[in-house]
Amino acid sequence: MNEVIRTENLKKTYDLGPVKVEAVRGVSITIKEGELVSIMGPSGSGKSTLMHLLGCLDTPTSGKYFLDGTDVSTLEENALADVRNRKIGFVFQTFNLLPHLTVLENVLLPVIYNPQGNLKKAEARAKEMLTRVGLGKRFNHLPAQLSGGERQRVAIVRALINEPVIVLADEPTGNLDTKTGLEIIKILRSLNEERGVTEIIVTHDPSITRFTHRTIHIRDGLIEGEEVNEDPVEVL
């Protein structure tokens, strides 16, 4: 299978004047197409920084990062924006929907910034996917009119709208109750199984790792260990 992500000795150091903070101290990981991987670690482990690097929201201090076969570790701001737009889908803990846009408009936001985007086709696809995640009657609602679980489902559809090569979910269940959180994991899992979407779920909740193919443990900016889950548990 193709490698979607490969990092080589990825490092990120924050220069805070007198002190230098090494948030990521040399991470080499590989994610293959169609994988569902969880990245685990306590807060302060550097997993957020790693997530920002993998999401092209930030650039590494050193090391290489190949996304979908191209080295993106040295790209400048606007090229990174383009990569985020077309190759990466984000799902955030705090949903990060624009409060004044409707559900449909939020989902279509990445298409507006996509030079190759076709708004008409994307709108049809958005409606189809929203319907599949149970938001068929909510196209014109505002985020404030939705529950947390519903908002996160909108965010998931938004992440998929430009058909990215990878979906990065940063604590997607962090702001949800257990039952709703499981529903979100179920959706992410079914997208992976039915559509072959490659996904990384960053979490500090060990219970979630049961549902993924592989778990990478991060501590103090380094990979502490990795475990492969031959038989992921079905989400019920």
Add this chain to the structure above:
Amino acid sequence: MKIWRIFKMALSSLKINKMRTFLSTLGVVVGVSSLILITSVGYGAQYSILSSIQSLGSDVVIVIPGKSANLFKSTVGSNAMRKPLTYDDAKFLKRKMPYAKIAPEISVNTTAKYGRTEVTTTVVGTNADAFVVTNYEVAEGRILTDRDIVGYRDVCVLGKKVADELFPLGNAVGNYILLHGNKFLVVGTLKEKGAIGQIDMDDLVFVPITTLQSQLRTKNVQIIYAKPPQGMSIDVLGARIKSFLIARHGMENFTLNSFEQYLQLAKQVTDIFTIALAAIGSIALLVGGIGIMNIMLASVAERTREIGIRKAVGAKNRDILIQFLLESALISTSGGIIGILLGIFGSVLVPQDILPTHITTSAVIIGFTVSFLIGVFFGVYPASKASKLNPVEALRYE
């Protein structure tokens, strides 16, 4: 990036906080409307001055006694320099240049009386050429003739206003009126001419210059108008008058002017007036621009997270820059449009007889363009600040 989409986004962002958007347009509204109003007053003044001068005929040479350096200082130098112009000078010029219209003029303020009606007016002693020089048209009867002049006749031609006041029923011609107590036969009335500067051209009574001079016991005239024939410029005519009069007087103790010069001067004065007023108006516009910048900076700070989200899903710096620039341009341009409409509305409300106003297309175009540019100019800093936000930090912003 789809510019139309970004335009719609900018528009909907402005709709979210309607009160704030309205308040931030207000500065530009006040600035542009005052600019439009002010320039309409300025151009209105210019327009009325110019049109009245032009209606008199700008192709007229004016000779006044005394040598003066400019239009407003009449006499300088010795007594010899103050030698007056006389009716003989005018006759001399006419003899030398029969092709030109030469109209000497002497005027006096007095009363005109018919029956029990008495009005204060200005009696002008002049000749037949005067009516051609000043483009008067006859309403009834006739104008003064050479025989009236030569014969020292007690006849008069009434301006529209005097005629209307003394003869409201319109039967002026053939009646006698009293001018300063002297009996004059009305031989004609004139059509409306309007005002030239401060002079109401309809509040005049024309009598033969010879008659008025003999009553005033003078040979002097206050002014001589000269109009060149078709095909001759006022400069050529002016040069000839100058050489003839110098030959006759032995020195240049008179001054030549033309309405053309008045025209230029009036234009210059009103231009300066308009520009000065417009400069005051632009201060309001500048303040409006600073207001927009202030609002936009607050808006950028408040929407940091939004900017982070947009960047996370692929907005380039340029997309964010254009969005915020469009927002501030929309604020200022809509303020400009409202300001233009208010300015036009205001200038219509100004009583035209007191303060004539004139809206020029250029003022409207400039008002619109300047308001757009104000938005872009004062929007650049907030917009570039927004576009340079780091996505990670922007997303973390609470």
